[in-house]
Amino acid sequence: MGSGVDPSLHAACEHARKDDERSRRREAPRVCTANSLAREMPPQLSTPCGREERCLRSSLLPVDVWRDASTAICSVWVWRDASAALYTLWACGAMYLGALSPIRYWADDKPYVEDTEVVALPSFLSAADIEELAMAVSLGGKARNAGWASLSSTLQGVPHDVAFSDVHVALYLHRDGYFQTSHRELFCKCIAAMREQASSLCDPKAPLHVRCIEFHTYAEGGGLIEPDHRDNGSVLTMSALVSNPRDTSGGHFVTFSFGQPVVHELSRGDALLFSSERLHNVSTVAGGQRCALVIELWVQPTNSRDRFS
Numbered sequence: 001m002g003s004g005v006d007p008s009l010h011a012a013c014e015h016a017r018k019d020d021e022r023s024r025r026r027e028a029p030r031v032c033t034a035n036s037l038a039r040e041m042p043p044q045l046s047t048p049c050g051r052e053e054r055c056l057r058s059s060l061l062p063v064d065v066w067r068d069a070s071t072a073i074c075s076v077w078v079w080r081d082a083s084a085a086l087y088t089l090w091a092c093g094a095m096y097l098g099a100l101s102p103i104r105y106w107a108d109d110k111p112y113v114e115d116t117e118v119v120a121l122p123s124f125l126s127a128a129d130i131e132e133l134a135m136a137v138s139l140g141g142k143a144r145n146a147g148w149a150s151l152s153s154t155l156q157g158v159p160h161d162v163a164f165s166d167v168h169v170a171l172y173l174h175r176d177g178y179f180q181t182s183h184r185e186l187f188c189k190c191i192a193a194m195r196e197q198a199s200s201l202c203d204p205k206a207p208l209h210v211r212c213i214e215f216h217t218y219a220e221g222g223g224l225i226e227p228d229h230r231d232n233g234s235v236l237t238m239s240a241l242v243s244n245p246r247d248t249s250g251g252h253f254v255t256f257s258f259g260q261p262v263v264h265e266l267s268r269g270d271a272l273l274f275s276s277e278r279l280h281n282v283s284t285v286a287g288g289q290r291c292a293l294v295i296e297l298w299v300q301p302t303n304s305r306d307r308f309s
Contacts, residue, residue, distance in 0.1 A: 213293075
């Protein structure tokens with residue numbers, strides 16, 4: 001790994017830096033950066049909202065109202081305190097008319113989420129666990145694909161339920177409760193580890209349920225490059241590296257601290273546990289294939305199809 005600030009991460013870093021400005025009074029942790037990431041994180045990332053927009057978003061609650069007979073979207077901004085009663089009346093009426101879409105979850109509701117720790121679980125998945133996981137993907141996702149017409153040749157035949165692009169797909173292992181029942185021991189191991197660490201990241205008394213169990217596959221050129229990406233709505237997220245990093249170039253898991261990227265060097269089987277609404281990215285895979293198991297827990301009922309149902 002080289003030294004120096006990666007210029008291609010500037011936009012995402014600037015956003016995270018502003019979000020964490022209040023934390024500058026404390027001593028910053030050691031930050032890992034690398035010149036090699038210049039090929040992984042594109043420089044054209046647009047910079048998200050600054051402090052002024054963040055303050056505005058913190059004061060307002062955005063609610064998107066979709067009209068069934070129209071493609072127009074009315075953006076309604078509701079003041080949280082002064083108009084709480086009016087909002088309640090409006091929401092009830094909108095729900096009655098069938099015009100209210102699901103309310104978005106905003107990380108601004110938890111302004112200190114970037115201060116939460118990222119818990120490292122080294123060698124969490126054993127070689128036997130990884131072999132069982134490969135079997136789960138092969139059998140559980142047999143003949144399933146999202147119908148993406150131009151998948152990368154290396155992803156042809158890879159079971160998946162959703163294609164984020166032609167170089168990034170994911171399989172829902174929790175679909176119809178498959179992973180929970182067919183691979184219960186491995187499932188319980190993952191959930192137990194997440195709950196054990198819950199006290200440092202969330203309310204340990206919160207009733208947590210499976211939102212999704214996803215197996216992500218990134219081909220060359222794939223990654224998760226979104227300056228404001230968070231698992232909004234979830235409480236805890238675990239990401240475990242399944243592929244061997246020696247066979248992959250790039251594809252680093254990145255969080256942000258004090259406005260700077262923190263590159264997590266993972267070995268095969270290592271896992272990270274973090275607050276779901278903490279900003280995170282996966283840098284672009286420059287060569288080979290990256291595979292990861294991602295589990296999200298939330299307070300809503302257990303999903304049995306995708307991330308939302």
